[in-house]
Amino acid sequence: MQSLDAISAKRNNVLCTLFYGKWPNFFILWNDEPKNPEDMATFFRKHPLLFNFICWIIYAQFVYIYNLPKISYVDYSHILFLCLLYSIIFYSNFFLFKFIESRKINIGIAILLVISTFFILAALGYVCIYGILPLFGAKLYYEDVPFKLSLYLRNILSPYIKYASYAIIVYFILKWFANLAYKRRMEKAHYEMEREKFEYEQAFLRAQVNPHFLHNSLNFIYTEALSLSKSLAESIYLLSMMMRYSLDNAVKGKQxxxxxxxxxxxxxxxxxxxxxxxxxxxxxxxxxxxxxxxxxxxxxxxxxxxxxxxxxxxxxxxxxxxxxxxxxxxxxxxxxxxxxxxxxxxxxxxxxxxxxxxxxxxxxxxxxxxxxxxxxxxxxxxxxxxxxxxxxxxxx
CATH class of the missing domain: 3.30.565.10 (Histidine kinase-like ATPase, C-terminal domain)
Structure with missing residues (x-):
């Protein structure tokens, strides 16, 4: 029977196979190749553009497979071009919503910005669908259907609402994870501070005995030295006062x-x-x-x-x-x-x-x-x- 460590190692290898091997190395060209899922998470945090690109490729594949039974002929390049347009809608609204929340813009201006973004992206979509993509042989419209602005806006409104909603959902999910990570960091920092405080308090308690004993001993020596040498006694007295000042401020913690x-x-x-x-x-x-x-x-x-x-x-x-x-x-x-x-x-x-x-x-x-x-x-x-x-x- 295989040990638990061997099973865990095999599981990690299966997960890493998705991004580790000959073709991923050739495609991604990374130097710090991940050897386990934790390394992969760290790697993608360092390379967010690569992570987003892979997510959209996977999503395009899902859209392609989902539409195969419904449409007799599905051109994969058309799916890629559509996902490119969808990604523009997604990221535009993601960063727009982040901008609105960070600047605390009132709801009236926020609605105006959303509507303006819709019409700007609609114009950009028109240029791409009817102007640029046909140059590459990709026609995402029916040639025998005449162009009508109202019909075009109505057709583009549905994917806009869909991917804008995705953007808002993803934004709140990421914000929730960021807040959770921040809370954990604060809890860890608080724990470390409390631990250090406890260690310092214990150190002060351990160190308190010897200085007090030494201070009291110096007072005794000062009394004995008075009959021998006034200068020596004064020096001992000054040292005793200096020690008392240092000890009081260290133990009492005066700011x-x-x-x-x-x-x-x-x-x-x-x-x-x-x-x-x-x-x-x-x-x-x-x-x-x-x-x-x-x-x-x-x-x-x-x-x-x-x-x-x-x-x-x-x-x-x-x-x-x-x-x-x-x-x-x-x-x-x-x-x-x-x-x-x-x-x-x-x-x-x-x-x-x-x-x-x-x-x-x-x-x-x-x-x-x-x-x-x-x-x-x-x-x-x-x-x-x-x-x-x-x-x-x-x-x-």
Whole structure:
């Protein structure tokens, strides 16, 4: 007995035989030959014109076979020419209906467009039936019957209504499938977001214990260090405050913090590094404006400055780390410039991850009001952040 896999493979081969083999390869000339029904579906989605052409060929064959018992002599070329005219009616109404719905045209203008399309296609049909097709030996009319406009319009109205109705039905079917596919994509995206959210929450819960323990330990060490060295105790205290700020914003998930709070901890971060490196790092920090205006995603300034400490050369007094922050009613402006560290083994991939994270959070908080730009040359790396509040000020 054959296995289920063998039967399934044979079924797929039978389906693919319709479009796979010597004559289809010669006719279609594809490079990515489908090996199973799923590949065929993907292939035809990439080549809709080919799919529509094959559908009309199959339909023409059906019309030919259907009319054989009814008519003593059926010319296959006449069937093809008729299907060509029918396809023009079908696609004209399909795209006309799509245009009417997408532009939300009122019913009066829509009816006028449908009637106009009918008369335009009737004129085109007359040119094809009585002018062009006879040149190819195809006469789709009775020569002994005189032409009457009323009779011609009455005869063409029936196929027009028929294939226009087909077009509308197909349009709604395709729209239903498109909406279904969109709904499934949204459900999948929502599921992925919920899964990622759950994983992040679990990660935060797992990570919460060690930072809290470390923070409490630092407070204990700070208390013990006071009797030994005031400078050492102050450094431990600054580090403890920095850790508390990072931990609170990570666990509580705050979207925005006041600018003055971010500046306070940025100054703590700079002070920690001054104590750590002494005169080995050259830093110039400048602030202008009112620090009590506006809010910003937490750790934004600190992340941008941290990249300079990680990947910059701050030991040259001629090229110090320059930080300038301006805050007023209309804007928040951040500027950072540092000399690049020359090292073949230096991995700066983490810098891009941190900056992209800041950029994503700024976009989530301020949409298109925030612009984060990075420029660099052979020596200098510059980061600029501009948040425009001028429109908010005008509204006030």
């Amino acid at each position: 925005l913090v006041p600018v003055h709070k971010e500046l306070e901890y940025l100054e703590i971060y700079l002070e920690i590094n001054r104590r750590r490196f002494g005169k080995g790092k050259n830093i110039v920090f400048e602030f202008e404006g009112d620090r009590y205006l506006h809010s910003i995603p937490p750790l934004s300034f600190i992340t941008l400055v941290e990249n300079a400490f990680k990947y910059g050369d701050l030991s040259d007094p001629l090229y110090p780390l320059q930080i300038k922050i301006v805050v007023n009613r209309d804007k928040i402006y951040f500027y950072s410039s540092n000399k690049k560290r020359i090292s073949k083994t230096l991995d700066t991939s983490g810098s891009h991850v941190g900056l992209k994270n800041v950029e994503r959070r700024l976009k989530g908080a301020f949409k298109n009001k925030a612009r984060l730009s990075r420029t660099e040359d052979n020596e200098i790396y510059t980061v600029e952040l501009f948040i425009d509040f001028s429109s908010d000020t005008k509204e006030i």
